[in-house]
Amino acid sequence: MSHVSTPQRRSTGETPRGRGGRGRKRPGGRRTGRKILLALLILVLAAAGTGYWLYSDLNNNIEGVDIDKALGDDRPEKLATSGQNILVLGSDSRAGKNASLNTGKVSGARSDTALVMHIPEGRKKAVAVSIPRDTLVTRPECAKSDGSTLASAKRVMFNSVYSQAGPACVVKTVEQMSGVRMDHFVEIDFAGFKGLVDAIGGVTVTVDQDIHDTSSGLDLTAGTHKLNGTQSLQFVRTRHGIGDGSDLGRIGLQQEFMLALLSEIKQQDLLGSPTKAYKIANNLTESLTTDSGLASLTKLAEFGRSMNGVDPSTMETIMLPVAYDKADPNRVVAAEPQATTLWKALRTDATIPESAKKSPATGGTSSAS
Template sequence: MTETGTETGGQSTPPASSHRRRKKAGKRHVGRWILLSLLVIVLAAGGTGWWYFEHLNGNIKGVDINKALGKDRPEKAVTASNATNLLVLGSDSRAGDNGKLDAGSVSGARSDTALLVHIPEGRQQAVAVSIPRDTLIDRPECVKQDGGTLPAAHRVMFNSVYSVAGPACVVKTVEKMSDVRIDHMMEIDFAGFKGLVDAIGGVSVTTDEDIHDSKSGFDLPKGTHKLDGTDSLKFVRTRYGHGDGSDLGRIGLQQQFMLALLSEIKKQDLLGSPTKAVKIANSATKALTTDEDLASITSLAEFARSMRGIDPNTMDTIMLPVAYDTQDRNRVVPAQPQAGQLWKAIREDTEIPESAKKSPATGG
């Protein structure tokens, strides 16, 4: 990935003709979220011993978002009191283990994925709203991870918020831009992603064209290949060696890979192999940061079990409606009234109107 980690950095916005590829974005995020839930369910059913339960609890990192955000937060509407809003972040840090795995030369850390998953009352369905990384937003004042204060800022890149202030500030930013109360937060990093792929023995993918990324040195002939963790990272990060070189081409690869990963986990006899289930659970929890309320195996298992009634094939996936910024055509801004209609429906836990699913920047 070649975007910078600064407030003004980010990828260029592809032309509107990429609408078909944009539609793939939400599904790749949903795959990641479903995968995490599935792993927790497997762990819960596997019946690991108490001692290992404690070990896995120690892997999970917790963030007290209630303390970091304070009382200046949206209140839930009466009609949405039993709904749940989960913010899923995929972090792309080049620090520590992630730095050793990097396929490029980018430093710093960003949120590579931002997905608000709304689970209505009854938990029989869900809607996932992806927020484009190159969206210009107004960032609220935040408490940084070191305890310092980050002042509010106007017209900054959405994906810069994580790099300058961490996940709690991303939660606050999403709440400010949507007026939607976020109940829970989950974050997974790329180093843990590699360990997860290796733990299941690799993932098979099929490409209909050669991939030659001269920037990262990743080459993959067309055809079917079983990728280990390291090559899987290169596969989902490649950009310039595939398609038109845009970020949307990479999004398509990420979606394809996440579905292949989920399929691989489903077909393995994890319940019949406690050793493998424990190995996978260990990799998954090492990669996981959650809000403090979910920062234990027991809490995660309970949350995952409550999601069992949701059919991923019927999950609605929506990109936040955006329009090209009038001052910088390489950036987008939330489109009105569509974005306002979308957030209102989520706030009130009502059906999302079709008009709120259309994005001027994609011609749809």
């Protein structure tokens, strides 16, 4: 069970929509973080046992993206150690099964959730670095799916990169802003997140005060609750019902929910329930897109087994240190020198200094919670 502390914010004298994406009402305001923050989602496959690849029909569910071909050779160096960096995205395509989950008026596909999973050498622990969707970044020149080229641009919202040029451009943007090579890329969408939670029988969370958010639909009293798939989507997309209503506060809930979800998966005896194991695998693979290096059940299972020593209860979740943009208080920018120090630690497979986790936009805390 995960205890979720409701984010507290400094009083700024502003209205609840004042900062960090809370200004004008934008179409994306109701989109979820899915959250997936399913950062170690391959643990699901690993936990289910080595027999998964016998279900060869599930392989056809997985979509693969050849990141190496799309990005070429102009990329950061790979880690000199056995450590790994994985970019995990949560997308909200409004097509197919996702259409019924859309309570807003947004069309197309976007990625509101992005985190860099760093697994140091030895693969016994992990750290998840969330990148706020409202972060202003320099988008590199990228190739679009139709073959055209999207020119480089400064001060674009990080969340816009996915919808403008797809996942390969998101990888390229993250690599450019961090100098960290992404070894793998994993994306899971709206429907897959809901189906996964329902397949494992729900996820238990504890909140320390009532949450009533008319935007997400979440209505919880203070205490412990077991959330189903629909409620979980509401929980990770909630921001107006907690703290000061910022997207930074929502990241805190998403991080806490991720740990609860991974712990629930780890505790379940999937080997003793082939039916449940298959159901979970089917939900995941139907909504899964990966780089070509992971685009099969065999590859996913092999990679998952290599990370089986990672205990979700010891996984550290932090947020990229950000500060409110001076020109636009509805946006944030990477805070320096904290961000540079953080990325250097990941780039060299070193311990992240405490000083690199302090975010001015959240009062100096290491996460949004």
